[in-house]
Amino acid sequence: MIYILAVFLPPLGLLLNGQPFAALFNLVLLAVSVVLTVLTIFTLPVLMLLPSAHAVISIYMTRENRRHREIVEAIERHGPPPPGWRP
Structure with missing residues (x-):
């Protein structure tokens, strides 16, 4: 859903994704375009x-x-996976 919003209203999609500086840059890019x-x-x-x-x-x-980041935090919290384990 966020990708559809990003295609039709790019600055709003970035803002709702938690990227205010990218949204501001995108607004300037949109105006220049x-x-x-x-x-x-x-x-x-x-x-x-x-x-x-x-x-x-x-x-x-x-x-x-x-x-x-979530995967790294999980590995740090619970240790590495057992030998031979494949996702």
Whole structure:
């Protein structure tokens, strides 16, 4: 659900994911993309995809970092897995 929001409303998706500075940067990126798209008389509409791509990639990376941190904390708390164990 957060990824759908990130595609259609990138700054809001980042803000709801707990990334206020990335949301602010994305808002500036969105404004620049809109201005450049309008100034080039809509010959570069691909610029409008940049804020959405930034939001999706940023949300994915943040979630992966959180997941990695949880695994590391679990290993530190409970010790390493037994020998020969595979996930």
